[in-house]
Amino acid sequence: MPETRRPLIAGNWKMNGLADESLLQIKDLAARASKISDPACDVLICPPATLLRDLAKAAMDSPVAVGGQDCHANEKGAHTGDISATMLKDSGAHYCIVGHSERRTDHGETNADVKSKAEAVLREGLIAIVCVGETLSEREAGTTLDVISDQVRNSLPSGATAANTVIAYEPVWAIGTGKTPTVLDVQTVHAHIRTELNELMNDANRVRLLYGGSVKGSNAGELMAVENVDGALVGGASLTAEDFWPIVNVCI
Numbered sequence: 250m251p252e253t254r255r256p257l258i259a260g261n262w263k264m265n266g267l268a269d270e271s272l273l274q275i276k277d278l279a280a281r282a283s284k285i286s287d288p289a290c291d292v293l294i295c296p297p298a299t300l301l302r303d304l305a306k307a308a309m310d311s312p313v314a315v316g317g318q319d320c321h322a323n324e325k326g327a328h329t330g331d332i333s334a335t336m337l338k339d340s341g342a343h344y345c346i347v348g349h350s351e352r353r354t355d356h357g358e359t360n361a362d363v364k365s366k367a368e369a370v371l372r373e374g375l376i377a378i379v380c381v382g383e384t385l386s387e388r389e390a391g392t393t394l395d396v397i398s399d400q401v402r403n404s405l406p407s408g409a410t411a412a413n414t415v416i417a418y419e420p421v422w423a424i425g426t427g428k429t430p431t432v433l434d435v436q437t438v439h440a441h442i443r444t445e446l447n448e449l450m451n452d453a454n455r456v457r458l459l460y461g462g463s464v465k466g467s468n469a470g471e472l473m474a475v476e477n478v479d480g481a482l483v484g485g486a487s488l489t490a491e492d493f494w495p496i497v498n499v500c501i
């Protein structure tokens with residue numbers, strides 16, 4: 250991995266976490282990370298928005314950052330139930346995930362929606378983690394690379410740079426299933442994303458590309474060693490410091 254791409258190990262807690270237990274977990278993670286004198290990777294937890302401020306405070310003097318899981322494209326206004334990137338920043342977030350497949354599926358988010366949200370993230374000076382990934386049927390139809398191209402080209406925010414944008418490749422069929430693509434599949438898709446980015450931006454070679462989908466302590470080493478894999482976006486195995494730490498430990 251080129252030195253210019255600092256790995257990012259990110260946890261996406263999804264709709265999990267109540268205050269007391271979550272605070273214990275982030276404090277445990279922050280304590281483990283703080284023992285590393287010169288961390289070689291960035292560590293991130295994206296909790297539910299209800300926990301953001303407390304967790305940001307708990308992790309404040311540690312290498313662990315916090316981020317949002319989604320945001321509205323607008324800064325404020327009549328959008329009941331939505332949360333803006335401005336609010337996430339105000340709560341202590343440094344990153345925001347956009348275009349997760351669960352948002353694309355559960356909320357019908359299109360590439361255009363994801364792009365607008367990512368642009369809102371950049372306007373706040375936060376880092377956008379833009380998710381892409383094929384479904385099982387798309388994979389079986391042999392259209393994986395086409396789907397990824399379409400998502401990358403049309404979800405990438407204008408103004409994207411290596412400093413403000415991260416791409417996460419999460420095959421939908423690998424999320425929460427215990428199934429992972431082969432190392433060669435991951436390598437092929439990540440190389441493809443890099444090629445696409447090279448056509449879209451100047452510093453594409455410095456953009457971090459994360460792999461997500463059933464990453465655990467037992468497979469993280471192998472996945473993180475793949476060319477063009479610059480970190481992980483982890484769901485289930487990020488919920489406790491005990492499970493997440495072995496993944497962080499691969500890079501830190």
Ligand SMILES: O=C(CO)COP(=O)(O)O
Pocket residue numbers: 261349419423424425426427461462463464482483484485486
């Ligand atoms: O969706 C994911 C992270 O955003 C991956 O979830 P799992 O690690 O639980 O498969």
